[in-house]
Amino acid sequence: MDYLTLNRTAWNHRTLEHLDSSFYDVSGFLAGNSSLQEIELADLKVKGKSLLHLQCHFGLDTLSLARLGAEVTGVDLSDTAIHHARRLAEACDLKADFICSDLYQAGTQLQQQFDMVYTSYGALCWLPDLGRWAELIYESLLPGGEFYMVEFHPVQAMMEGYSYFTQQEPDVEEEGTYTENASDTKHTMVTWPHSLADVIGALIQAGLKVEAIQEYPFSPYDAFDNLVTGESLGLSSDRPRYYQLHQGKPIPMVYSLSARKPE
Secondary structure, eight states: HHHHHHHHHHHHHHHHHTTTTTTTTTHHTTTOOOOOHHHHHHHHTTOOOEEESOOOSSHHHHHHHTTOEEEEEEEEEEHHHHHHHHHHHHTOOOOEEEEEEEGGGGGGTTOOEEEEEESSSOGGOSSHHHHHHHHHHHEEEEEEEEEEHHHHHEEEEEEETTSSSSSSEEEEEEEOOTTTOSSSSSEEEEEOOOOOOHHHHHHHHHHEEEEEEEEEBSSSSOOSSSSEEEOOOOSOOOEEEEESSSSSSOOOOEEEEEEOOOO
16 A cells, blocks of 8 residues: 555645644734644743754644744655745745655755754654654754654544554545544545554664653644543643543543653
8 A cells, every 4th residue: 555645645635724724823823823832832942953843744833943943844745735834934934944755765855963853743643663763763863862742642542443552554544634624525544553652662772762751631732522621731821721531531632752862
């Protein structure tokens, strides 16, 4: 199965819908708002650092990091997303490099190592091999450099019917997008589940030292079924709301992780 072509086609279509959605709020970003969420705003210290953003979509988070003072490079599979990321950078007069590439081939186009590598929300499920992902992170970091990720928790995915553990065969589904303006158009999408042990183990095996991991019982995005609004946890004053499952006891919905390449 040519999963890259299938997923690229789907994400090219999704990008066009996302640009016009209130979920992504491009007009707010152009007016000066940040697309970064409460967790990463509290954790990230990026001013003056070179930063590689893996699977950057159409660049809102990448450019929000640039506004915080980072020297940014974004990578994404979708040529439509990268085209619009470059247009947004120009519209905001922000310096940023964007590379259109399959993540596993991105290293061939990178001209430097970075102080930080970053990835976030909904990225890992599109990757069949976390070992190669972790090796790219290690190779892209300067000695002493930091990897930081914030991602939807695999337990949350399990609640929606997906496997918690890695499986040889991917999940292949006909899906639309998750924004409020989704059309009836659906595309074939190919994804893989990854447990926390898979993620942490891949990073350790690649040579990175995991320094911190934190789990959160909420999502900053109203992107799943049966969520209700809660108050801010006080991590940052910029994001006053979060979303939590309505029924039952809290489950982990998001986690963050930081790791470092040895000096």
